[in-house]
Amino acid sequence: MDLQTEVLIIGGGATGTGIARDLSLRGIPSLLVEKGDFTSGASGRNQGLLHSGGRYAVNDPDAARECIAENRILRRIAPHCIEPTDGLFVSLPEDGPEYRANFIRACGAAGIDTLPLSPREALAMEPRLSPRIIGAVQVPDGAIDPFTLVVENARDAESRGARILIHTEVTGLIRDGLRIAGVRVRDRITAEAFAIAATWVINATGAWANHILRMAGLQIGLALSKGSMLITNTRLSERVLNRCRPPASGDIIVPNDTVSILGTTSLRAEDPEHYEVTPAEVTFLVDELSRMIPDLKGERFTRAYAGVRPLLQSEGTNDDRTISRGFALIDHGSCSGPAGLVTITGGKLMTYRLMAEKTADFICERMGLHVPCSTHVQRLPGAGHGHTLKDRLLRLRRQTPAAKGEILCDCELVPREAVDAILREGKVRELQDILHRTRLAKGTCQGGFCVYRLLGLLNERSKADHRGGSNRILKGFLEERWKGIRPVLWGRSLKEEELIESIYKGLFNLTPAEPGGPGGGEA
Amino acid sequence: MKRFDLIVIGTGLAGLTAARTAIGMGAKVLIVGRGMGALTLFGNTVDLLGEIPPDTEMEEGISRWIASHPEHPYARTGWEGIESAIAAFQELFPPPYNFAAAGRGNSLLPTGAGTMRPTWLIPVTMAAGAAMTPAETLIVGFRGFKDFQGDTVSLHMKCRGVTLPLPRYGLEGLTAPALARLMDETSFRERLGEAIRQQMAGERFIGLPAVLGLRDPAAVLKTLETITGARVFEIPMLPPSIPGTRIFHRFREELIAKGATFRMGHPVSGAVVKDGRCEGIRIDNPPLVAEYRADRFILATGRFLGGGLWAEMERIIEPVFDIPVFQPGERGQWFGERFFEPEAHPIHRAGVVTDADLRPVDTLGRVVLANLRAAGSILAHHQAIEEKSREGIDIATGFLAAKKALAL
Ligand SMILES: Cc1cc2nc3c(=O)[nH]c(=O)nc-3n(C[C@H](O)[C@H](O)[C@H](O)COP(=O)(O)OP(=O)(O)OC[C@H]3O[C@@H](n4cnc5c(N)ncnc54)[C@H](O)[C@@H]3O)c2cc1C
Ligand SMILES: Cc1cc2nc3c(=O)[nH]c(=O)nc-3n(C[C@H](O)[C@H](O)[C@H](O)COP(=O)(O)OP(=O)(O)OC[C@H]3O[C@@H](n4cnc5c(N)ncnc54)[C@H](O)[C@@H]3O)c2cc1C
Numbered sequence: 001m002d003l004q005t006e007v008l009i010i011g012g013g014a015t016g017t018g019i020a021r022d023l024s025l026r027g028i029p030s031l032l033v034e035k036g037d038f039t040s041g042a043s044g045r046n047q048g049l050l051h052s053g054g055r056y057a058v059n060d061p062d063a064a065r066e067c068i069a070e071n072r073i074l075r076r077i078a079p080h081c082i083e084p085t086d087g088l089f090v091s092l093p094e095d096g097p098e099y100r101a102n103f104i105r106a107c108g109a110a111g112i113d114t115l116p117l118s119p120r121e122a123l124a125m126e127p128r129l130s131p132r133i134i135g136a137v138q139v140p141d142g143a144i145d146p147f148t149l150v151v152e153n154a155r156d157a158e159s160r161g162a163r164i165l166i167h168t169e170v171t172g173l174i175r176d177g178l179r180i181a182g183v184r185v186r187d188r189i190t191a192e193a194f195a196i197a198a199t200w201v202i203n204a205t206g207a208w209a210n211h212i213l214r215m216a217g218l219q220i221g222l223a224l225s226k227g228s229m230l231i232t233n234t235r236l237s238e239r240v241l242n243r244c245r246p247p248a249s250g251d252i253i254v255p256n257d258t259v260s261i262l263g264t265t266s267l268r269a270e271d272p273e274h275y276e277v278t279p280a281e282v283t284f285l286v287d288e289l290s291r292m293i294p295d296l297k298g299e300r301f302t303r304a305y306a307g308v309r310p311l312l313q314s315e316g317t318n319d320d321r322t323i324s325r326g327f328a329l330i331d332h333g334s335c336s337g338p339a340g341l342v343t344i345t346g347g348k349l350m351t352y353r354l355m356a357e358k359t360a361d362f363i364c365e366r367m368g369l370h371v372p373c374s375t376h377v378q379r380l381p382g383a384g385h386g387h388t389l390k391d392r393l394l395r396l397r398r399q400t401p402a403a404k405g406e407i408l409c410d411c412e413l414v415p416r417e418a419v420d421a422i423l424r425e426g427k428v429r430e431l432q433d434i435l436h437r438t439r440l441a442k443g444t445c446q447g448g449f450c451v452y453r454l455l456g457l458l459n460e461r462s463k464a465d466h467r468g469g470s471n472r473i474l475k476g477f478l479e480e481r482w483k484g485i486r487p488v489l490w491g492r493s494l495k496e497e498e499l500i501e502s503i504y505k506g507l508f509n510l511t512p513a514e515p516g517g518p519g520g521g522e523a
Numbered sequence: 524m525k526r527f528d529l530i531v532i533g534t535g536l537a538g539l540t541a542a543r544t545a546i547g548m549g550a551k552v553l554i555v556g557r558g559m560g561a562l563t564l565f566g567n568t569v570d571l572l573g574e575i576p577p578d579t580e581m582e583e584g585i586s587r588w589i590a591s592h593p594e595h596p597y598a599r600t601g602w603e604g605i606e607s608a609i610a611a612f613q614e615l616f617p618p619p620y621n622f623a624a625a626g627r628g629n630s631l632l633p634t635g636a637g638t639m640r641p642t643w644l645i646p647v648t649m650a651a652g653a654a655m656t657p658a659e660t661l662i663v664g665f666r667g668f669k670d671f672q673g674d675t676v677s678l679h680m681k682c683r684g685v686t687l688p689l690p691r692y693g694l695e696g697l698t699a700p701a702l703a704r705l706m707d708e709t710s711f712r713e714r715l716g717e718a719i720r721q722q723m724a725g726e727r728f729i730g731l732p733a734v735l736g737l738r739d740p741a742a743v744l745k746t747l748e749t750i751t752g753a754r755v756f757e758i759p760m761l762p763p764s765i766p767g768t769r770i771f772h773r774f775r776e777e778l779i780a781k782g783a784t785f786r787m788g789h790p791v792s793g794a795v796v797k798d799g800r801c802e803g804i805r806i807d808n809p810p811l812v813a814e815y816r817a818d819r820f821i822l823a824t825g826r827f828l829g830g831g832l833w834a835e836m837e838r839i840i841e842p843v844f845d846i847p848v849f850q851p852g853e854r855g856q857w858f859g860e861r862f863f864e865p866e867a868h869p870i871h872r873a874g875v876v877t878d879a880d881l882r883p884v885d886t887l888g889r890v891v892l893a894n895l896r897a898a899g900s901i902l903a904h905h906q907a908i909e910e911k912s913r914e915g916i917d918i919a920t921g922f923l924a925a926k927k928a929l930a931l
Binding site: 278279283286297406408449452453455456459460462463471474475478479481482486489490491494495496497498499501502503504505506507508509510511512 | 561564565567573634635636637638639640641667669670672673674675677678679684759760761762826827828830833834835836853854855857858860861862863864865868870907908909911913
């Protein structure tokens with residue numbers, strides 16, 4: 001199979017899908033390829049903070065202004081992906097009152113609304129905060145659901161004519177003299193290799209940007225920084241909590257529906273694919289964030305995960321946090337590289353739309369087209385549908401008992417019908433794809449129970465198609481789950497883990513090399 | 524204040540065994556527990572040691588195994604200790620709902636994942652599972668009962684499977700206890716037997732989820748076998764476990780009948796310790812805290828799940844007496860990199876270390892409290908989950924702890 005397109009986009013994160021949507025709204029055909037599933041890069045591995053810009057106000061006023069502008073736009077175009085929680089910048093005695101004064105001034109200059117609060121007022125709003133606080137400032141932070149955001153950008157782009165291939169990896173760039181004329185790709189599931197011809201190739205691979213560029217003998221100044229995060233079983237606060245001090249590690253708690261996300265660390269990484277959350281990072285995050293919420297140690301943690309940020313390097317600095325969080329749009333043709341290749345990387349989830357706008361503006365200009373951007377006013381298709389647990393409960397309650405059907409995941413109320421519908425859609429090729437599209441396995445038991453049920457559903461289909469059974473999927477799931485849960489195994493999550501091991505290794509006798517059924521079924 | 528000869532802390536299989544053994548020796552016993560323990564979650568059969576191959580005789584296999592595992596709880600009881608404890612357990616379950624070994628060694632029984640699992644004593648409702656062959660077996664699941672996926676079982680076992688609707692009941696709330704209660708109704712099981720019969724294509728065995736009644740499982744079995752003309756067996760599945768609940772009920776009935784005092788639902792919040800001995804325990808029953816005194820104590824509170832052990836970020840503790848706990852390294856070393864490792868995760872070896880009399884000792888081997896013994900899975904140096912030795916350890920050490928505690 002060989003394909004052809006006007007604009008080829010590499011990367012199915014927020015940036016890539018955002019570009020596909022922007023181009024589709026301007027009537028420019030594109031084809032997006034993503035080597036994994038949507039959100040398998042940083043877009044699915046971040047803290048989900050809808051920045052007000054406050055975090056950058058003192059040190060990087062331009063970034064702060066960018067944030068608050070996009071903050072207002074995203075609330076308009078993607079209200080269903082955002083929980084407008086507001087945020088507090090909390091001062092502990094060791095943070096001092098000076099930074100707080102600077103902070104309020106700098107926010108004012110950047111156009112970010114602030115509301116100074118006394119310790120008493122702040123504690124009344126967030127009772128779990130440390131009684132040691134000397135003050136707080138409220139800003140319009142929020143929580144954002146990157147999974148829905150990305151999938152809907154993709155869906156909307158597709159409905160306007162863009163094509164999208166997931167599980168399809170770019171393995172090489174095709175040169176035609178001084179131009180890049182397309183890419184070579186490989187289907188990661190069927191192993192089929194083919195070529196896609198394109199007039200423009202956009203490299204929106206975030207931390208992988210240099211992997212793509214190396215295929216053309218190019219390189220840009222990118223540092224990779226790993227950030228680890230922890231998820232608590234319950235929601236710790238109503239609002240985003242930040243430390244009111246110069247940005248550092250372990251100073252943000254973001255509420256997300258029924259849970260909270262604690263972050264982050266910042267450690268140099270070499271490889272955007274292989275990294276793990278270390279016990280030292282976990283200890284650091286819990287210790288550091290206990291300063292804001294003192295009884296954090298007794299909390300139940302359900303999962304740890306990490307992501308890799310691509311940080312654009314500027315000269316002469318070693319601290320990753322002072323490297324700009326801004327983004328870069330590079331036309332390689334105009335800096336002695338081949339024509340037809342553009343890289344867009346860096347930035348934040350917050351700024352994905354702006355990054356997409358700038359990229360599409362550039363493409364339009366080069367094509368000699370004058371179609372203005374409209375993503376700042378065109379709402380995403382799902383706007384109006386809530387995704388929180390409360391919304392799911394309400395939807396369930398509205399149904400008649402007969403229509404309610406079976407709930408596959410009791411922690412997160414995922415109905416069997418929702419998974420059936422995804423399977424019927426047909427594009428799903430791995431268990432992971434289902435897990436990315438539903439809240440299945442994201443709750444307290446982290447899939448310990450529902451994966452058995454999900455497996456039953458998959459086996460029902462295998463049986464209907466006269467295929468055999470295998471525990472490969474089940475074991476694969478348990479291994480993947482393990483990566484997220486192992487770093488947080490103490491206290492109540494360790495207790496729960498004994499239950500899960502007792503089921504799968506004890507009761508079901510699954511082993512590394514499982515003997516299979518009496519009929520000699522494969523392992 | 525009432526004074527007891529023995530207080531057993533923990534109402535899992537180890538605590539129940541210890542209490543029953545002590546009652547049998549004429550002691551005045553109090554048994555206290557917070558919940559019903561792993562028994563009602565995973566209890567189905569009585570495992571002794573799954574890794575003994577099915578063609579090896581159990582006594583020979585375990586005796587040889589003990590020699591190479593000197594720290595294991597079985598090394599405290601020896602084969603003789605296991606044998607007499609198991610015999611006492613079997614006496615508690617006379618026919619028709621009895622437990623028996625299917626051979627001289629382990630037998631393999633099908634599970635809810637369609638895998639086969641080794642075990643030793645099998646309740647009568649599961650016995651046919653050890654005799655079935657896939658070609659002659661029909662697996663029956665129930666639509667909407669999500670804790671037993673019939674298609675998963677039949678697909679893996681390579682036998683035929685059907686999923687039957689249960690028309691009278693909505694899909695919501697179809698739980699194992701609800702199904703078991705329905706099975707206790709004669710009319711329900713007769714209709715079910717009839718529905719199964721209509722699906723049969725000459726099969727000689729029928730496998731069902733382990734929900735064949737709480738009150739009289741042998742009668743449920745009989746009804747189904749008579750109607751279908753096939754041998755019927757229960758298949759262990761996701762918790763909670765109905766067969767485990769039957770075991771619990773039988774013990775409780777026996778203990779209460781024999782005069783033991785049973786206190787359930789309230790946690791033990793602490794101990795009264797004086798001069799190296801335990802004098803009493805406190806039970807939280809808000810707004811009251813009750814104190815109970817006794818001459819001897821047995822700690823059978825289970826592992827992490829049961830609350831016998833608790834992992835803080837830095838170390839593992841035993842919450843009732845705060846006695847020393849063996850711990851395999853620091854947090855980063857508790858678990859292996861993968862979920863499935865060739866060896867059990869190091870954390871599973873954590874637990875309370877004892878002397879030959881099951882008295883907890885510190886790192887120097889000194890007895891911590893002269894009149895306290897530990898029994899069951901709280902003990903260190905076993906790997907019950909992978910070894911498939913949970914019930915064996917509970918029964919053998921619970922039995923031995925009571926014998927030792929009451930010996931003069
Ligand atoms: C720890 C951490 C916390 C963060 N917290 C926040 C936050 O709270 N708020 C916020 O606004 N931002 C946050 N960010 C930043 C934000 O996550 C990223 O800026 C954003 O997701 C980048 O999106 P992207 O589409 O550019 O990159 P990605 O999402 O990484 O997408 C790149 C995609 O390219 C694909 N790809 C790579 N190579 C190939 C190939 N050869 N062929 C095909 N596809 C390929 C990858 O699989 C990947 O899906 C955080 C980042 C990290 C790491
Ligand atoms: C804003 C935000 C909110 C979040 N909220 C929650 C939450 O409430 N609860 C929660 O648990 N997590 C939550 N997460 C974390 C999320 O579930 C992932 O751990 C994280 O996004 C990393 O992505 P991943 O799934 O690709 O990563 P991985 O760490 O590779 O996998 C994580 C999980 O994905 C599944 N999985 C991945 N690959 C496979 C595979 N090959 N086969 C089978 N299963 C697989 C498993 O469930 C696994 O546990 C949140 C993340 C973000 C960004």
